[in-house]
Amino acid sequence: MSGGHPSPWRLAWRRLVRSRITVAAMILLGLMVLACVAGPWFSPYGPNDQNLDLRATAPGVSHWLGTDPLGRDLATRILHGGRISLLVGVLATGVAAVIGVGYGLVAGLAGRRTDALMMRIVDVLYAFPFITFVILLVVIFGRQFVLIFVAIGAVEWLTMARVVRGQVLSLKKLEYVQAARAAGAGFSRILLRHMLPNVMGPVIIYASLTVPGVMLLEATLSFLGLGIQPPDASWGVLISEGAASMAVHPWMLIGPGAFFMLTLLALNLIGDGLRDALDPKSGD
Amino acid sequence: MLRFLISRVIQGIAVILGVLCITFLLLKQAPGGPFQGERDVPEHIRRQQAAMYGLDKPLPVQLLNHIVNFATFQFPPSPKTPGRGVEEIIAQGFPVSAQVGLAALCIALAIGIPTGALAALRPNSLEDRASTVAATLGICTPSLVLGPVIALVFGLKLRWFNASGWYDADDWVLPAVTLGIIYSAYIARLTRGGLRETLAQEFIRTARAKGASEAAVVFRHAFKLACLPVLNFLGPAAAGLMTGSIVIESVFQLPGLGQHFVGAAVNRNYELAMATAAFYALLIVAFNLLVDVVQALLNPRIGFKEDS
Numbered sequence: 001m002s003g004g005h006p007s008p009w010r011l012a013w014r015r016l017v018r019s020r021i022t023v024a025a026m027i028l029l030g031l032m033v034l035a036c037v038a039g040p041w042f043s044p045y046g047p048n049d050q051n052l053d054l055r056a057t058a059p060g061v062s063h064w065l066g067t068d069p070l071g072r073d074l075a076t077r078i079l080h081g082g083r084i085s086l087l088v089g090v091l092a093t094g095v096a097a098v099i100g101v102g103y104g105l106v107a108g109l110a111g112r113r114t115d116a117l118m119m120r121i122v123d124v125l126y127a128f129p130f131i132t133f134v135i136l137l138v139v140i141f142g143r144q145f146v147l148i149f150v151a152i153g154a155v156e157w158l159t160m161a162r163v164v165r166g167q168v169l170s171l172k173k174l175e176y177v178q179a180a181r182a183a184g185a186g187f188s189r190i191l192l193r194h195m196l197p198n199v200m201g202p203v204i205i206y207a208s209l210t211v212p213g214v215m216l217l218e219a220t221l222s223f224l225g226l227g228i229q230p231p232d233a234s235w236g237v238l239i240s241e242g243a244a245s246m247a248v249h250p251w252m253l254i255g256p257g258a259f260f261m262l263t264l265l266a267l268n269l270i271g272d273g274l275r276d277a278l279d280p281k282s283g284d
Numbered sequence: 285m286l287r288f289l290i291s292r293v294i295q296g297i298a299v300i301l302g303v304l305c306i307t308f309l310l311l312k313q314a315p316g317g318p319f320q321g322e323r324d325v326p327e328h329i330r331r332q333q334a335a336m337y338g339l340d341k342p343l344p345v346q347l348l349n350h351i352v353n354f355a356t357f358q359f360p361p362s363p364k365t366p367g368r369g370v371e372e373i374i375a376q377g378f379p380v381s382a383q384v385g386l387a388a389l390c391i392a393l394a395i396g397i398p399t400g401a402l403a404a405l406r407p408n409s410l411e412d413r414a415s416t417v418a419a420t421l422g423i424c425t426p427s428l429v430l431g432p433v434i435a436l437v438f439g440l441k442l443r444w445f446n447a448s449g450w451y452d453a454d455d456w457v458l459p460a461v462t463l464g465i466i467y468s469a470y471i472a473r474l475t476r477g478g479l480r481e482t483l484a485q486e487f488i489r490t491a492r493a494k495g496a497s498e499a500a501v502v503f504r505h506a507f508k509l510a511c512l513p514v515l516n517f518l519g520p521a522a523a524g525l526m527t528g529s530i531v532i533e534s535v536f537q538l539p540g541l542g543q544h545f546v547g548a549a550v551n552r553n554y555e556l557a558m559a560t561a562a563f564y565a566l567l568i569v570a571f572n573l574l575v576d577v578v579q580a581l582l583n584p585r586i587g588f589k590e591d592s
Contacts, residue, residue: 120298121302123295123299124298124299124302124303124306125306126520126568127299127300127302127303127564127565127568127569128303128306128307128561128564128565129527129545129560129561129564129565131530131545131546132307132545132549132557132560132561132564133310135545135546135549135550136307136310136311136314136549136557137310139314139549139550140310140313140314140315212424216426219426219428220426220428220530220531223428223531223534224530224531224534224546226546236428239426239428239429240428242432243428243429243431243432243535246432246433246436247436247440250436253429253432253433257429260426260429261424261425261426261429264423264424264426265420265421265424268420268423268424269420272420
């Protein structure tokens with residue numbers, strides 16, 4: 001690595017930023033995160049401050065995105081809700097990645113009957129109606145914010161496990177792994193030193209596409225009344241409130257819907273860009 | 285072929301049993317029970333209620349009873365829905381969900397495959413760009429946003445259809461269109477990817493070299509292989525669509541199966557929660573098997589392998 005050659009990660013980064021769409025998506029996502037994290041500090045309103053004189057006003061000078069029927073500033077609520085939605089997206093994906101990578105690595109490396117058994121379990125869970133699974137987890141643990149993303153992460157790891165296991169199976173046959181084994185490297189050393197770095201590419205690609213999926217799942221749960229509980233708001237809660245009063249106050253759906261979709265768009269485009277950059281086969 | 289089918293059916297039964305067991309164990313972990321209500325019931329009455337529905341027996345016995353019920357399709361009355369068996373609830377909800385789901389699937393295929401194919405046949409053209417952008421936008425459009433908008437525009441403003449409910453013969457249209465648009469985006473993407481990859485392969489060059497027309501190359505040679513990713517996606521997607529999209533059924537207030545996935549778990553209706561989960565698993569297994577058979581017929585290289 002030390003010579004003049006750039007590392008594979010640096011090469012991938014260069015390929016990533018060569019795509020204008022990906023860079024634009026990264027800037028969009030960066031602005032979105034910045035707005036959600038810092039925006040509420042600069043807002044003159046709190047997310048739950050009610051102003052009953054200004055109930056359900058259309059977007060205007062003092063309230064950029066309007067107010068809801070309780071006179072709360074929608075822009076502040078959207079930014080505040082974005083914190084929760086983004087946090088759930090990242091944390092649940094993290095949970096899914098940790099479980100999925102660990103499970104897939106062990107199954108792929110152990111091989112034979114352990115592998116067959118572990119993958120059969122994944123098959124069973126695949127056939128499980130995932131929404132029932134999440135609902136049951138929410139029912140068991142109660143509607144606590146922390147546990148919602150654990151529940152979602154516990155559902156989303158399956159594909160990750162399959163991806164990692166497939167990668168490990170093909171890596172296992174490669175000579176450098178056999179050389180390491182011949183040199184006396186143990187199970188955990190091969191796992192951590194030789195397998196883990198090499199499965200990171202597909203994991204990053206898949207994880208970047210899992211974040212929007214997870215955010216969608218959180219929004220769905222909140223929409224059904226099983227996720228974040230009012231007066232706290234995530235984008236799912238706001239969209240569900242907006243959908244309920246959309247015929248009279250259309251801005252209540254348009255605002256949160258636009259923020260949510262722009263974020264999903266940015267995440268999906270970044271995921272596509274990562275796939276092109278990290279997977280040489282798919283590039284042209 | 286026969287051995288393949290038999291082994292897959294046995295695997296499928298094992299999967300459904302697994303789903304039943306997990307649902308049961310999770311349900312039993314949840315606090316409360318079907319008899320919990322606003323008022324406290326005296327201890328001896330609660331015990332009698334539990335005994336009537338077999339809830340006083342040890343867990344393994346209860347689980348076994350449930351499995352026997354499912355295997356024989358003999359459902360005892362559920363404490364939550366006295367007078368209506370689980371089979372009746374599913375028989376009422378499934379046709380609604382299936383009608384909407386099937387229509388959505390047809391719409392998704394009718395939009396998705398031509399769009400994706402057009403994009404793949406003219407790489408980097410205007411059509412390709414436009415269809416890729418449309419597909420990406422479609423994937424980023426959550427049903428919880430699109431559903432209310434479609435209900436508002438075509439139901440409340442234009443008044444072409446009922447905005448919600450299940451009264452008229454054409455009430456399936458709006459929910460099916462909503463779902464169809466969203467799924468068509470995935471199908472267009474998969475079709476484009478599959479067809480582009482296939483068209484780059486050697487046997488396509490051979491077909492072109494021997495003088496086959498472009499239409500013959502695409503439809504006789506490439507399309508069969510290019511369909512595989514779409515097929516793989518369609519298995520679980522079809523099962524999901526048939527058992528009702530929970531969000532769409534809640535937006536359009538449809539009396540489909542979707543509502544029971546939430547309601548049964550929240551109300552501790554053990555029998556119904558297990559039944560909906562098992563029914564969903566049954567459809568997943570059946571559609572996946574169907575997909576595997578079609579795949580094997582389309583691509584002789586995959587064939588009927590017993591493990592896959």
